[in-house]
Each structure stands twice: as C-alpha cells, then as structure tokens.
Amino acid sequence: MTVLILSILAVLTLAVTFDIFRNRKIRFRTLRIPFEYSGSSNGKSGFRILHVSDIHLTSSTMQRLKPFENLAETKWDFVLITGDLIDDDSGIEPVCKALGRLEAKYGKYAVLGNHDYICFSAKNFYQWVRILINSFFKLPTSFCGSNDIERLAACLKENGITLLRNQLEERVSENGEKFQIIGIDDPSTDRDKPAGLYSSVNEDAFRLVIMHSPCRLRAIRPFKPEIVLCGHTHGGQICFPLFGALSTHSDASRRESSGLVYLEGCRVHISPGIGAGRIVPFRILAPPEITEIVLEQSSSAIEVSAEKTG
Ligand SMILES: [Fe+2]
Secondary structure, eight states: OHHHHHHHHHHHHHHHHHHHHHTTSOEEEEEEEEOOOOSSOOOOTTEEEEEEOOOOBOTTOGGGGTHHHHHTTSEESEEEEESOOBSSGGGHHHHHHHHHTSEESSOEEEEOOHHHHBOOOTTOHHHHHHHHHHHHHTOOSTTSOBOOHHHHHHHHHHTTEEEOSSEEEEEEOTTSOEEEEEEOOOGGGTOOOOGGGGGGOOTTSEEEEEOSSSOOGGGGGGGOOSEEEEOOSGGGSBEETTTEESOOSSSSOGGGSSEEEEETTEEEEEOOOSOOOSSSOOOBSOOOEEEEEEEESSSSOEEEEEEEOO
16 A cells, blocks of 8 residues: 555656646747727737736746747737736846847837735745735735836836836827727736726727736726736646646636636636746646737637747
C-alpha cells in the first residue's frame, strides 16, 4: 500500500513539475469575435487587437518578455494591456520598453492591476500581517507596500502607451470608423470609478472597455460595450483535471476562469495572462497566453489557431 501511495505521489510530482516547466512557453492564440455594428460606417470587420495581460515582471522573470520580440514584427490595430504589468519596480523599464516596441495603428492603451499598485514582498512579514487583518475586516489595501506608480505611468507614456485611469479615449480609423476605449482603474483595489464616464458614451462608436479584473461588471453595463477585456484570473492559475480552476479571485466563476464569457450581460474576454505573482510563482494546467482578437461580422466566435511564441 505504501509503495502504491508513494508511486502515485511520484507520478503527480513529475506531472506537476513537467506542467510548470511547460508553462514557461507562452502560447499565442487568435480568437475571432462576432459583433453587430449599429453605427454609420460599415467597414469594421477584420480589426486586429492584441490583448496582453498579467506579465508580473520583475528582474528575475525577464524571460516573459521573449514573445514580444516576434510580436513587434506585426502591426496591430490596437494593443490593449489589462494590468499587472509588474510585480515590483524592477520590472517598470523593461516591461514598458518591450510593450513600447509593439506597433499599433490606432493606439496602445493600458490599465493598472492590483499588483501594479501593491508590492507583495515575501520578505515583508509586517505587510502579511496587515493583509490578513485587511482580509478579515474588509479594509482597503492601501497600507501595503506600494510600487512607484508615477514612475510606471511616466515610463508607459515615454514608450507610447496611453494609461487610462477611469478615462475614455475616442479614435477614428482611416475609414471613418469610431472607437471608444474606456479604461477603468483596478476594481480589486477599489479604484474603479466608471460612473463619471457614462455621459461620454458615443453610441455610434465601437465601445471597448478594458479593466484588470472581471469584477463589478454591472457598473460597466451603462457603456453598452461591444466587448470588455480583462485579466487577473491567470486562467485559474492552479487547475485540476475534471475539477478545473481552484479560484478566479473575481466575480467570474471557476468555469469562467479564461476565454470568451458573458457576465452581467457583457461579452467579456478574460485573458489567462502571461505570468504569476511572486507568492504563488507557478501555474498548473493554466497555460500562459497572449491573445489576438479579430473583430468579425459573423455568427459565432471561433478559435482558429494556437502556436507557441516564447
Ligand atoms: Fe495578475
């Protein structure tokens, strides 16, 4: 009996180790998404959006930037980044430079996530005590160690990336098609303030909401977005065969840990993201991914390709 248990444990350990190493490869996936357009122009089909999320970069995880070398050869229509770019300040300049090399015809936009704001350091015991107290009493997390957000914001700007913190931008394509990019600040640290933007909605524009976490989507509904792009869940990060994700740490259910889902009446793409935080620095059965979204006038969303890039 002991031999059998030890054998099962050995096989499980090998499988988990293999999966952790396999997940160092970041896959590239293309997702075709249908839409109904009610605006005044009709040429929007085929727009390509690169959706990047949850890089969690630090000086010790630079290999996560490797796929961006290949992606810089393509010109996208939009590059949209849904937060958790860094885990600490050492990631600021490298991640901004890598994202800055990507090319987008109509703009590169980013929102921030909880790990951009809060520096979760394993060495800081006092911080962990405070986080536990915060979780118990449901207090704000602003007392935790913080990253240098102003430096991150300035570096994004220097590299051609527009940071949206409860802000909205409108762009017009060369064919006259209007887009609104609505960037909501991080809901998981209570920074989301969408209400002030409701009156700026242009119903003739194609409306994209970007936010870090699939949380409080009821407050996003007044935008009537064609699609909401999020990250944060890491595809569940630790998943089990048949059971699926342990948790999504958001309003999305375990079955909605990544991919195209419908939440609170919104069509939402939840990116599995690229990395993981330093507290649980690995992923099991939750492959990291960069997604290309192609907007098409068709009746169903079809995944058309998946290939390794990094
Ligand atoms: Fe994350």
